[in-house]
Amino acid sequence: MEKSNGLLIVLSGPSGAGKGTICHELLRQLPDVKYSVSATTRNPRPSEVDGVDYFFRTREEFQSMIQNDELLEWAEFCENYYGTPQFAVEQSLQAGIDVILEIEIQGALQIKKRFPHGVFVFVVPPSLSVLSERIHKRGTESEDVIRKRLETATRELSYVTEYDYVIVNDELDKAVDKLKNILVAEKCRVKRKPYDFQGV
Amino acid sequence: MEKSNGLLIVLSGPSGAGKGTICHELLRQLPDVKYSVSATTRNPRPSEVDGVDYFFRTREEFQSMIQNDELLEWAEFCENYYGTPQFAVEQSLQAGIDVILEIEIQGALQIKKRFPHGVFVFVVPPSLSVLSERIHKRGTESEDVIRKRLETATRELSYVTEYDYVIVNDELDKAVDKLKNILVAEKCRVKRKPYDFQGV
Numbered sequence: 137m138e139k140s141n142g143l144l145i146v147l148s149g150p151s152g153a154g155k156g157t158i159c160h161e162l163l164r165q166l167p168d169v170k171y172s173v174s175a176t177t178r179n180p181r182p183s184e185v186d187g188v189d190y191f192f193r194t195r196e197e198f199q200s201m202i203q204n205d206e207l208l209e210w211a212e213f214c215e216n217y218y219g220t221p222q223f224a225v226e227q228s229l230q231a232g233i234d235v236i237l238e239i240e241i242q243g244a245l246q247i248k249k250r251f252p253h254g255v256f257v258f259v260v261p262p263s264l265s266v267l268s269e270r271i272h273k274r275g276t277e278s279e280d281v282i283r284k285r286l287e288t289a290t291r292e293l294s295y296v297t298e299y300d301y302v303i304v305n306d307e308l309d310k311a312v313d314k315l316k317n318i319l320v321a322e323k324c325r326v327k328r329k330p331y332d333f334q335g336v
Numbered sequence: 337m338e339k340s341n342g343l344l345i346v347l348s349g350p351s352g353a354g355k356g357t358i359c360h361e362l363l364r365q366l367p368d369v370k371y372s373v374s375a376t377t378r379n380p381r382p383s384e385v386d387g388v389d390y391f392f393r394t395r396e397e398f399q400s401m402i403q404n405d406e407l408l409e410w411a412e413f414c415e416n417y418y419g420t421p422q423f424a425v426e427q428s429l430q431a432g433i434d435v436i437l438e439i440e441i442q443g444a445l446q447i448k449k450r451f452p453h454g455v456f457v458f459v460v461p462p463s464l465s466v467l468s469e470r471i472h473k474r475g476t477e478s479e480d481v482i483r484k485r486l487e488t489a490t491r492e493l494s495y496v497t498e499y500d501y502v503i504v505n506d507e508l509d510k511a512v513d514k515l516k517n518i519l520v521a522e523k524c525r526v527k528r529k530p531y532d533f534q535g536v
Contacts, residue, residue, distance in 0.1 A: 258526070301524040314524055321521035324501040324514055326458070 148244035149259035150289035154305040178216035209246035258299035348444035349459035350489035354505040378416035409446035458499035
């Protein structure tokens with residue numbers, strides 16, 4: 137049997153659904169999975185580190201990356217750019233390393249066109265009221281931004297049908313377990329196996 | 337969100353691949369999953385109990401079940417009939433109970449036509465020499481039957497492409513874990529969710 141490529145796991149869903157927390161916990165539990173660091177023009181939150189959580193860039197720098205075709209996908213969201221540098225992702229997959237991306241829905245749909253064999257996971261909050269509460273608690277956005285996010289989230293829920301899996305994030309541990317189960321299952325999928333039964 | 341139907345898990349693969357052992361262990365670990373007892377005309381092995389491992393039937397009784405359309409699938413294999421009584425399976429699925437079937441490949445392909453949303457898992461031995469060893473160790477078949485089974489197994493491996501998942505049964509615990517992961521993952525699949533986001 138040939139060596140398989142790594143899995144590209146795309147974790148997406150409405151803002152505030154908790155995909156960042158799930159992603160972080162998965163990486164802690166499965167250190168062999170590699171996180172694809174995104175580039176963004178938004179301001180760092182207090183705990184965030186440049187080059188670890190995001191590559192924080194100015195609008196000018198980001199636009200230059202777009203023009204040089206250095207991004208796998210990019211999107212403008214709440215007046216900030218977000219994007220995924222292409223080179224690192226492809227190199228890891230070819231080396232058999234699983235890569236996880238945590239991105240907004242517009243970006244995920246762009247990735248799907250280029251990586252139809254990626255594993256597309258949609259994280260949803262248990263309800264819109266929980267979502268609103270979570271965004272408020274984070275306390276990093278103004279009321280106007282929060283209102284916009286909730287409107288966007290409501291609209292975005294309808295994109296679930298574009299995804300392979302949906303995880304309702306009611307309890308972090310359960311949600312992370314589901315994601316881990318999805319990874320194991322996907323590695324057993326026949327369509328991912330370059331079968332050669334001469335060796336069996 | 338509506339109540340989902342149970343999953344129909346179809347565990348299949350060449351004779352001697354160990355699907356029976358995997359199935360047995362899964363049922364021990366997940367008592368909520370229901371085993372669909374098959375009917376057969378073959379002789380019981382020493383440890384097997386009628387109505388628990390199989391419904392052991394005469395050829396005449398089996399042919400009457402075929403004529404009365406009481407079987408979801410049936411096949412003749414090594415000069416014996418094997419089949420799956422339909423009623424019990426459908427009733428369980430509709431009640432939201434997961435059902436596992438452990439059947440030969442011909443039977444699995446018949447099931448797939450009627451239950452395209454079933455989860456089709458192909459269990460393969462690590463190699464044909466291991467397969468031969470396992471059938472010999474079981475010691476319940478004649479040399480002639482064993483030779484026939486190995487020929488059939490070689491041919492049957494090519495059917496893997498008809499399945500959703502493949503599990504290489506090199507270690508029982510790992511194989512059972514993979515199957516359990518597949519069940520959790522399948523329950524997260526978007527295509528299985530009757531989504532109604534009014535409630536979200």
